Amino acid sequence: MKKILLVEDDVTLHDLYKEALQPHDIELTAVTTGKEGVSLAITNPPDMAILDIMLPGGINGFDVAREIRLHPKTAGIPILILTNLDSERESALAVKAEYLVKTNTPLEAVVQKIREMLKIT
Amino acid sequence: MKKTAALNPGSLLLLAGLAVIYFILGKAGLEFASINPSVSAIWPPTGFAIATLLFFGVRVWPIILIGSFFVNLTTSGMLFSSLGIAVGNSLEAIIATWCIDRFARSTRVFERPMDVVTFAFVAGLATAISAAIGVGMLISTRLLDPALARQVWLTWWLGDMGGAVVFTPVLLLWYARPRVSIRPLKAAEFILLSFVLTGIFYIIIVRGFPHPYLFILPLIWSAFRFELRETATLLMTIMMITTYATTHGTGPFITHASSINEALQQLQIFMVIIGVTKLTVAAAVEDRKHTDQTLYTRERRFQALIEKNTDAVVLTDPGSVITYASPSTYTVLGYKPEEVLGRSGFSFIHSEDVEKAKKDLSDVVMNPKESIFGQYRMKHKDGRWIWIETIGRSLLFDPAVQAIVINFRDITERKELERAKDEFLMTTAHQLRSPLTAIRWNLESIIDPKIKLPPAIKEKLMRIFESNRLMVKSVNELLDIAHIIQGKLPNHPEKTDVVAVTSTRISENADFARRQKIHIRLNSKLSSVNAVVDPKHLHGAIENILSNAIKYNTPGGSVVVDILRHPSAVEISVTDTGIGIPVGEQNKLFTKFYRTTTGKLVDAQGAGLGLFIVKSYVEDWGGIVTLKSPVADNHGTTISITIPLKKEG
Numbered sequence: 001m002k003k004i005l006l007v008e009d010d011v012t013l014h015d016l017y018k019e020a021l022q023p024h025d026i027e028l029t030a031v032t033t034g035k036e037g038v039s040l041a042i043t044n045p046p047d048m049a050i051l052d053i054m055l056p057g058g059i060n061g062f063d064v065a066r067e068i069r070l071h072p073k074t075a076g077i078p079i080l081i082l083t084n085l086d087s088e089r090e091s092a093l094a095v096k097a098e099y100l101v102k103t104n105t106p107l108e109a110v111v112q113k114i115r116e117m118l119k120i121t
Numbered sequence: 122m123k124k125t126a127a128l129n130p131g132s133l134l135l136l137a138g139l140a141v142i143y144f145i146l147g148k149a150g151l152e153f154a155s156i157n158p159s160v161s162a163i164w165p166p167t168g169f170a171i172a173t174l175l176f177f178g179v180r181v182w183p184i185i186l187i188g189s190f191f192v193n194l195t196t197s198g199m200l201f202s203s204l205g206i207a208v209g210n211s212l213e214a215i216i217a218t219w220c221i222d223r224f225a226r227s228t229r230v231f232e233r234p235m236d237v238v239t240f241a242f243v244a245g246l247a248t249a250i251s252a253a254i255g256v257g258m259l260i261s262t263r264l265l266d267p268a269l270a271r272q273v274w275l276t277w278w279l280g281d282m283g284g285a286v287v288f289t290p291v292l293l294l295w296y297a298r299p300r301v302s303i304r305p306l307k308a309a310e311f312i313l314l315s316f317v318l319t320g321i322f323y324i325i326i327v328r329g330f331p332h333p334y335l336f337i338l339p340l341i342w343s344a345f346r347f348e349l350r351e352t353a354t355l356l357m358t359i360m361m362i363t364t365y366a367t368t369h370g371t372g373p374f375i376t377h378a379s380s381i382n383e384a385l386q387q388l389q390i391f392m393v394i395i396g397v398t399k400l401t402v403a404a405a406v407e408d409r410k411h412t413d414q415t416l417y418t419r420e421r422r423f424q425a426l427i428e429k430n431t432d433a434v435v436l437t438d439p440g441s442v443i444t445y446a447s448p449s450t451y452t453v454l455g456y457k458p459e460e461v462l463g464r465s466g467f468s469f470i471h472s473e474d475v476e477k478a479k480k481d482l483s484d485v486v487m488n489p490k491e492s493i494f495g496q497y498r499m500k501h502k503d504g505r506w507i508w509i510e511t512i513g514r515s516l517l518f519d520p521a522v523q524a525i526v527i528n529f530r531d532i533t534e535r536k537e538l539e540r541a542k543d544e545f546l547m548t549t550a551h552q553l554r555s556p557l558t559a560i561r562w563n564l565e566s567i568i569d570p571k572i573k574l575p576p577a578i579k580e581k582l583m584r585i586f587e588s589n590r591l592m593v594k595s596v597n598e599l600l601d602i603a604h605i606i607q608g609k610l611p612n613h614p615e616k617t618d619v620v621a622v623t624s625t626r627i628s629e630n631a632d633f634a635r636r637q638k639i640h641i642r643l644n645s646k647l648s649s650v651n652a653v654v655d656p657k658h659l660h661g662a663i664e665n666i667l668s669n670a671i672k673y674n675t676p677g678g679s680v681v682v683d684i685l686r687h688p689s690a691v692e693i694s695v696t697d698t699g700i701g702i703p704v705g706e707q708n709k710l711f712t713k714f715y716r717t718t719t720g721k722l723v724d725a726q727g728a729g730l731g732l733f734i735v736k737s738y739v740e741d742w743g744g745i746v747t748l749k750s751p752v753a754d755n756h757g758t759t760i761s762i763t764i765p766l767k768k769e770g
Contacts, residue, residue, distance in 0.1 A: 012559045016566065054551070084554035086600065087611060103554045103593050107562040 007037035034059025143188030162385030164280035168288025170214035205258030213251030248281035279389035294350035436524035455502030471498035645684035
């Protein structure tokens with residue numbers, strides 16, 4: 001069982017992710033703010049993080065990614081930036097994260113990407 | 122300006138009237154004839170004839186011919202000689218007018234000294250010819266004793282020349298400026314001048330003072346203080362009064378002359394000489410006044426343009442040191458002109474923009490013929506940063522300026538609006554994307570083949586899914602536009618196989634084409650052509666053109682795609698058999714939100730963004746998009762994308 005941390009303010013998407021990932025033996029913990037994301041990543045280090053960029057509360061997805069990279073226990077985990085901004089590809093590279101634009105990607109392709117990043121065959 | 126009115130009844134009447142005036146003037150002139158009934162030492166008709174032809178064009182010469190003919194016919198009663206003299210008089214006016222039109226600015230001949238001299242020369246020449254013809258005529262018809270020929274010719278010549286020099290200017294100048302504006306001081310001065318003139322008449326004519334050059338005094342006065350026409354009129358008055366006196370046996374000219382004719386000749390010589398001199402002086406004064414006025418007006422106008430303009434102007438040296446600043450510098454930057462003099466223009470520019478400004482200034486210096494535009498942040502005197510747009514031009518080599526001229530204006534508000542607009546567009550697009558994602562993913566999770574649903578519901582879900590797909594596409598296009606405008610279009614060029622991308626797009630559109638009953642095929646046999654472009658953009662561009670070609674086609678039509686390998690470029694062309702694009706709308710096709718009138722008839726949903734984006738992509742690669750419509754028989758369109766192929770490396 002792999003653990004994924006999802007930071008996504010659009011709660012309607014939370015269940016979709018959970019349903020889609022369950023068959024692949026992945027457990028998903030979803031939070032809506034960057035602050036929650038950072039504290040959860042530290043207290044309960046996941047195997048992977050999926051981050052939105054535009055988040056409420058002043059801490060954005062990239063801030064969360066940088067915190068994850070700074071923390072020894074999570075520094076090496078795969079990060080997927082899953083957002084609707086398509087202008088931030090370079091910033092994602094800077095935190096060694098993969099990048100997908102939500103609207104332009106079928107849910108199935110997102111799941112596929114996650115499996116690749118977690119090396120689940 | 123010469124009037125070249127058509128010959129309507131009104132103008133015929135005018136011409137007849139002019140002929141009558143000529144006739145009357147001629148008869149009046151011959152009142153002074155003494156040496157021969159047909160030859161007078163005073164001949165105003167010459168001046169009238171030249172003025173008339175200058176005004177109405179040389180083509181009205183017949184009125185001179187007719188007028189002159191009747192003057193002489195009623196004097197001598199001889200048909201042939203009258204006609205001959207009339208020809209001479211007409212020729213004189215025609216030659217003089219032609220030369221003045223050609224060499225001395227036509228009706229404005231008295232406004233410049235050089236033109237006046239030309240006029241005098243031309244008048245002298247033309248009247249000499251006329252006199253020669255006239256005298257020849259009189260001798261050949263035995264109306265004149267050949268022994269008197271030289272004397273009569275001289276009288277004739279001087280009479281005509283006097284007429285030209287004294288009467289032409291009066292007529293021309295008053296005709297050109299008939300209005301008299303009465304200002305009290307000027308009027309008083311004119312009355313004083315009249316008194317002085319009367320006094321001189323009294324001294325010279327009544328008291329017999331033998332120095333007629335005294336007349337020069339009031340003429341000089343007039344030349345400097347009044348207009349040209351007043352001076353000309355004064356000259357005419359002096360001529361008329363002295364002529365009257367001379368024919369009545371008084372005045373300075375009669376004293377030493379053996380006959381009235383000889384006295385009148387001397388009077389004519391005198392009048393011609395002071396006439397030409399005075400007219401030249403008056404013209405010089407007028408010319409100078411005119412130049413001063415023009416300069417003054419021009420300077421005032423430029424001053425107003427610079428000082429009242431909301432745009433500001435500074436002059437700098439090549440090192441950006443300000444040597445002049447217009448008053449509106451205060452409006453734009455908050456500094457009074459004297460506060461910025463001697464300072465470097467760069468000292469007001471934001472440190473991050475100074476490099477750019479230095480480069481622009483050196484461009485200005487290096488390209489003296491070009492205007493260079495720049496935009497920088499500058500510090501207003503009140504401490505805030507404002508956006509300034511500048512237009513620089515080097516006039517270092519212009520001896521009158523010897524500086525770099527920089528116009529500048531505040532564009533902060535414009536910048537702010539542009540930014541707000543782009544931000545609005547971006548935020549809106551992103552806000553739309555979130556719910557679209559939720560709809561898409563939810564739909565995807567239920568139209569999974571593994572989930573059993575009633576076919577009717579599945580069909581409806583598929584339609585929702587299709588609508589969602591269209592909307593995602595529209596939002597993506599809006600975002601692209603926003604990025605293009607901001608110059609932030611994400612661009613990741615890599616080696617891309619144009620043939621493979623095109624084939625993929627064609628097969629992906631096969632379903633859509635089948636539903637629209639369009640036959641689509643790839644005509645090229647090339648296996649692969651690599652270009653360095655962002656593959657996403659290439660996919661987008663070809664997709665756009667293909668879907669348009671299918672959407673705006675007619676059922677049963679076709680779409681033919683061709684790929685051509687040129688020596689240094691690859692061309693992808695898409696030809697449809699569709700509705701075509703009206704010629705008048707073709708150049709607008711590549712602008713944002715433009716849809717052709719034919720396109721609107723077919724499909725109401727197109728947003729009109731497609732080709733604008735295609736063009737932006739292709740131009741980014743250094744390529745071009747071309748359009749040919751109609752292809753044949755008023756139908757069909759071919760759109761071609763040409764992409765340059767970069768050499769390896």
